[in-house]
Amino acid sequence: MVASNWCPETSIKPDYSTRSFLPQTVARLTICYLLVLIMFQILILLLLALLNFHSTYGQHHASHYYGKYLGSLSPNSVHSVKGKVYAVNETAIFIEDFSYDGAGPDAYFWAGSSPSPDINGFIIPDSLGRYAVLKGYSNQNVLLNLPKGRTLQSIRWISIWCRSFTADFGHIKIPANFDPPKPINLGPIKGLAHGVSASAVIIMDAKTLFIKNLYYDGAAPDAFFLVGTGNKPHPRGQKVPDETNSLEKLHGYSGADIWLRLPRGLTVMDIDWFGLYCITYREDFGNVRVPKNLNVPPDYVFLESKxxxxxxxxxxxxxxxxxxxxxxxxEIFFQLEGKVEPNQYLAFGLSGSSERPEMIGADVAVTFYDTLTSSVQVVDYTLKHKSQCAPQSYSGACPDDLTLGGRQDLIMISGNYLNGYLKSIYKRNIITGDPNADQDILPDEYATIVAAIGPVNSRRQAAYHNIKYTRANDLPIRIAFNKIPLNRNCSSLNTDNVISSSIRSPIKSRAWKQEKIRDTNILRAQIGPAGGDRGYTAITGLQSWGIAWWVNGKLIPEIVVQRGKNYTFIVEGGNDPSNQAQYHPLYITDNREGGGGQDPSMLDTPGHRVFAGVSFNRGVPDPNPGAGRYCEWKHRSGIDRANEVDSVEEYKETLRLDCKPGSPAIFTWTPDDKTPDVVYYQCYTHRNLGWKILVSSSFKLTYSLNLIAILISLLLLL
Known part of the structure; x- marks a missing residue:
């Protein structure tokens, strides 16, 4: 019955006669056998693909990449020691699902350089940095850092070692000539447009990039840090938040060193390139390639979250x-964690009252991410009054060392802040011996606690807790620190989500006064910045690419010409088609946006007629008449100051002209009676770089036409 379900049904009724039954049966069985064989082969391929996926995924995906695999502690080891060991970098290891029964009287994480574990080793401090006898572990993840001056290259094994009995409870070996995960320099970014460059792009770990000496003028309309797959950057790439975790368009950089973190679910193993890219105009401003099979450290924040x-x-x-x-x-060790903005604090400690949450008299730890020092701080506070700290009178909410006779008794162990998630690990003595500022902790007795979230002020001190706090009429939170609860009453606060800047409502900027050119027949066109919020887009109503034509030193002026006169255009917009970011042949058209080279079949058709700058050879357009050397008005400071000045004249003072070697393109245009009243000087390769040319008739022609009209009217009256 089972086999028949695998076999195809046939419209031919079986013939059970002696002569035909056997061949039909053999044929049907042959078909069934072949189908089963094919499905078995497909199943094998699927299993192999799954195993390969699991291997790759387990080694490289963000949710499983723990570093370079070193080996497993055997589950048959003494005292139930087991776990998978990974090298995080040259000084740190991660043990996944570590177990140990805790029964050894003098057991430690232990390492050494002898051929196998022995007494000639040293203690590796535990996850909290303690050189303490190991407690029991049950399938827990452990992150260890070697003591200062030690590296994985200098040791040959890591063991769970009992000093009292000189016994190895389980170990792994470090391979000879071991190459630990380490940062990788991808090289410089060689910019293609907008002054983009960087001396180095360094992969610090699986999710972190360090960009050194970054330059970008900030003028493009929607440029972003972008990553993706494929041979070259493209608009389907994924945006990377900037150094402030913002996904808004990039601002300018002038030799900045910045840290970037890849978005959720993405690691450097998933991408082929990183660069600065303008999505609207599909322009690559500069990129670096990301090689495969990277031996880089895992995401340290991810490891800590595990x-x-x-x-x-x-x-x-x-x-x-x-x-x-x-x-x-x-000692008592604390891990205080929460979701806050930069320069907001988390506060936790003992209430000023044993019965209810009371801020006055409280002894608290205040931790925050200090944007001035780019570091996490933890500070010991005493709250004498509900007021700002007044150290001159030893009153208010003050750090302990600003109170009379007080001192700092909190010791920071580690801390990090990322994407709005703050975590601080610190310790203090149960009895600090500082009665002026600290309360003693009695671990076996219940203590009422207070907590708050608020901003820090300009002096980096806690200001009023205006975000969240425990109130006097709240149900008190009481903790006996020596009593271990049956379950952890917590869930993970750390996510990979980016804190996006609030989306600003589009505000129509007041445009600079439109400049005009008249009474001249020599017009020199060069490339320059578009003028920020008050320039090209505000003047024309068209979305700028970040650069624009500057004619006779003016930003997209209206040019007034007369029919029958000759006008000479001297064009310096680039003549190298291999560098499209600096290739801007100028042409004159009746199309408002230009960019005719993007669809040459539409050139010289209604709605996109060409009047000068492009020649046609048997219908094939040639932009060379308007393609000369490249000259660009660049920002003197390296950053676009358009939004900091009041006029285009002031803006020009922030610029300098830079020209490449070569000759300009020169062509002459004579508007005639067939020329529309409004045409546009535009870029052949890109849309929206230029603006209007207003075409009028000469005074003599206008006077003659008017005189003829008058004479005709008089004749009709007669």
Missing amino acids: VEPFMSCLTIFPGLMQISWEVRDQ
């Missing part, structure tokens, strides 16, 4: 803030 060094955790403000802790001997 490590839970504390068994105890409590949510303070759901979705916003939580606290984890562990008491070890006479």
Whole structure:
């Protein structure tokens, strides 16, 4: 029955006669066998693909890449030691699903350079930086950093070692000539337009790029950091937030060093290129290639999010803030984490009242990301009054060292801030010996806690907690720090989502006064910036590409010409078609936007007639008459100052003219009676670089026509 389900039905009724039954049966069985064989082969291929995907995915995808695999601690090891060990970089290791029963009296993470584990090793501090006897672990992730001065290249093994019994509970070996994950320099960005360049693009880890000495004039209408796959940049790439986590169009850079983080679900293993790209005009401003099979460190923030060094955790403000802790001997370790903006703080500590949340008299830790130093800070505070700190009177909400007789008793272990997620790990003594500013922690007794979220002021001190705080009439949150709860009352706050800047409503900028050129028949056209929010787009109502024609030193002037007169155009917009970003032949057309070279079949047709700058050879357009050397008005400071000045004249003072070697293109145009009253000087290769030419008749011609009209009228009256 099963086999018959695999076999195709046939419209031929079986003949059970002796003569035909056997051949028909053999044929049907042969078909069934072939189908089963084919499906079996497909199944094998699918399994192989799945195994290959799992291997690749497990090694490289953002959610599984832990570094370079070193080996596994055998599950048959003493004291149930097991786990997979990865090299994060030359000084750090990650152990996935680490287990150890904790029964060894003097066991440590241990490493050495001898051929195999022995007493001649050294202690690797635990995830909290402690040189403490190991407790029990049960399928927990562990992130370890070697002591200062030690590297993976200098050791030959990592062990779980008991010093009392000189016993190895399990170990892995470090291969000879081991090459640990490390940052990779992709080389410089050689810019193609808008002054883009960078001396180096460095992959710091699987999600982090460091751009060194970046230049970009900021003038393009929608330029972004972009990554993608394929042989070259294209508009289907994915936007990368800038150094402020914004996905708005890029601002200018002048020799800046910046850090970028790839968006959610993406690592450097998933991309083939990184660059600056203008999406509207499909222009690559400069890029670098990303090679395959990278040996780079994993995302350190991701690794830390996979490590839970504390068994105890409590949510303070759901979705916003939580606290984890562990008491070890006479010290207590805290992990305070939450969602805040830069220069906003998280505060947690002991209430000024044992019965209810009370800010006055509270002893708290305040942690925040300091944008001035680009570092996470944790500060010991005492709250004597509901007011700003007044150190001269030792009053208000003050750091302990600004109170009479107080001192800082919190020790920072680690901290990071990324995409709106702040995490600080710090410790303090249970009894600090600072009665002027600190409360003692009694781990076996319940303590009422206070917490808040608010801004820091210009002095980097906590200001009023105007975002969130525990209120006196709230149900008190009480913790006995030595009592481990049955379950961690927390969920992960850390996400890879980007804090997008608030989307600004489009505001129509007040345009600069339109410049005009008249009474001259020599017109020199060069490339320059489009003038920011008050320039090209505001003047014309057309979306700028970031550059525009400057004619006789004026930004997209209206040019007034007369029919029957000769006008000489001297064009310096580029003559190298291989560099499209600097190839802007000028031509005169009745098309408002230009860019005729993007669809040559439409040239010299109604709506896109050509009057000068392009010649035709058997119907094939040739833009060479309007293609000369490249001259560009560039920003003196390297950054577009258009939005900082009041007039186009002031704007020009921020620019300088830079010309490449070569000769300009020169052509002459004579408007005639067939020339429309309005035409446009535009770029052949790109839309929206130029503007209007107003065509009028000469005074003599106008006077003659008017005189003829008068005479005709008089004759009709007679």
